[in-house]
Amino acid sequence: MSTAVSADWVLPVDGPPIEHGVVRYEEGRIVQVGPGRAERHFEDAAIVPGFVNAHTHLEYANYAGFGDGMPFGPWIRTHIARKRQLDAEDMLAVARLGALECLRSGVTTVADYSFSGAAAQAAAEAGLRAIVYLEVFAVLVADAEQQWNEKRQRVEETPLVRIGISPHAPYTCSLETYRYCLSLGVPVGTHLAESPHETEWLRNGRGPLEEIGMFLVPPPGVRPVQALEPVLGPELLCAHCVDVDDADVRVLAERDVPVAHCPRSNALLGCGVAPLSAMRAAGVRVGLGTDSPASAPSFDLFDELRAAVYGARAAEQRADALSAAAALELATIGSARALRLDAAVGTLTAGKRADLAVVSLAGSPYHPVEDPAAAVVFGGSPDRVLETIVDGQTRYRKAEETEWREVRNIASAARARMLGSPQPPLP
Numbered sequence: 001m002s003t004a005v006s007a008d009w010v011l012p013v014d015g016p017p018i019e020h021g022v023v024r025y026e027e028g029r030i031v032q033v034g035p036g037r038a039e040r041h042f043e044d045a046a047i048v049p050g051f052v053n054a055h056t057h058l059e060y061a062n063y064a065g066f067g068d069g070m071p072f073g074p075w076i077r078t079h080i081a082r083k084r085q086l087d088a089e090d091m092l093a094v095a096r097l098g099a100l101e102c103l104r105s106g107v108t109t110v111a112d113y114s115f116s117g118a119a120a121q122a123a124a125e126a127g128l129r130a131i132v133y134l135e136v137f138a139v140l141v142a143d144a145e146q147q148w149n150e151k152r153q154r155v156e157e158t159p160l161v162r163i164g165i166s167p168h169a170p171y172t173c174s175l176e177t178y179r180y181c182l183s184l185g186v187p188v189g190t191h192l193a194e195s196p197h198e199t200e201w202l203r204n205g206r207g208p209l210e211e212i213g214m215f216l217v218p219p220p221g222v223r224p225v226q227a228l229e230p231v232l233g234p235e236l237l238c239a240h241c242v243d244v245d246d247a248d249v250r251v252l253a254e255r256d257v258p259v260a261h262c263p264r265s266n267a268l269l270g271c272g273v274a275p276l277s278a279m280r281a282a283g284v285r286v287g288l289g290t291d292s293p294a295s296a297p298s299f300d301l302f303d304e305l306r307a308a309v310y311g312a313r314a315a316e317q318r319a320d321a322l323s324a325a326a327a328l329e330l331a332t333i334g335s336a337r338a339l340r341l342d343a344a345v346g347t348l349t350a351g352k353r354a355d356l357a358v359v360s361l362a363g364s365p366y367h368p369v370e371d372p373a374a375a376v377v378f379g380g381s382p383d384r385v386l387e388t389i390v391d392g393q394t395r396y397r398k399a400e401e402t403e404w405r406e407v408r409n410i411a412s413a414a415r416a417r418m419l420g421s422p423q424p425p426l427p
């Protein structure tokens with residue numbers, strides 16, 4: 001038996017917006033997208049493909065504001081110190097909050113780099129589609145292997161959750177570690193060219209990253225993209241790619257390297273503005289990611305969409321540098337391509353999985369609607385997400401938000417422990 005939802009607008013993303021549209025699905029798969037009306041109709045709303053968040057850390061869901069205003073080096077040291085206060089149970093509690101916050105923002109798939117592995121359980125429980133890349137920090141392959149084996153036995157794959165590996169960054173992992181990770185036949189993701197501090201360390205062996213500690217590989221004396229060039233390819237998802245020059249962009253394009261663009265995180269940490277237009281023009285497979293509240297400072301995908309537009313237009317001094325429709329593509333099919341999940345998700349297309357979000361446009365300055373993509377991108381927010389559906393199952397409904405009180409309270413207690421001071425429970 002099929003289920004259907006309809007709204008004033010359906011934005012399939014792989015075709016023009018449909019006014020008064022319906023999406024019909026059966027056993028988790030979309031069977032029809034077109035004009036029509038269903039019994040479950042959303043007035044003054046738009047149905048969009050569920051967002052694919054190409055870079056998250058669910059385990060840092062309530063780390064907002066830690067080290068705000070600090071340069072990248074001291075900022076990352078603050079986070080490492082505070083994270084040490086949490087045990088595995090705390091990390092799971094915070095990751096559960098992260099999974100729910102993603103669903104609340106219309107996100108149906110995440111690419112999550114996970115320190116403890118808790119993200120895999122949290123995503124599975126919440127019914128969030130995920131690739132969870134277990135983080136390793138290792139110069140020696142033997143260390144990488146040990147960390148991988150240890151973390152891998154803590155987590156389980158499910159029909160929605162795949163397990164991958166994340167060699168953390170070129171300043172904490174050697175090329176041999178990257179090669180080992182790529183040899184495992186699982187999804188692989190890293191951080192690359194995130195900050196000028198990273199470039200400074202890789203080129204000269206100096207700067208704030210020196211103090212991170214024991215994992216540092218010998219500085220290769222080259223820029224970040226050059227440092228990883230021997231292992232770059234379509235199998236290695238690279239988050240950030242901010243401090244890249246024209247030659248780097250050419251390498252990313254030639255090697256078909258998937259990139260997760262995280263404009264809010266990059267701006268707030270003072271890392272810079274990634275050359276989004278240059279990457280897109282060169283044909284780089286770019287998706288959009290929120291990164292984590294440790295830097296971003298939320299899983300608000302709508303805020304991320306706007307930051308992508310503001311950043312691109314401001315950097316290029318061109319209002320047409322990134323349209324609302326192009327931003328929406330970036331966060332859906334763009335991210336899906338970056339994660340190699342585009343055959344299954346990223347557009348509302350018959351045959352793909354039924355991953356979708358319903359966004360209210362009522363009372364928005366963009367309503368009545370002239371351009372539905374602009375109404376969603378510029379007028380949208382998690383508060384406007386009425387329902388999020390993953391694999392045909394409703395996983396979030398705005399009216400039922402109070403059910404999360406306990407999840408929030410437990411996560412708040414973990415945050416309070418990190419701050420070293422008691423915090424009253426939320427009302």
Ligand SMILES: [Zn+2]
Pocket residue numbers: 055056057113191239291292
């Ligand atoms: Zn990250």
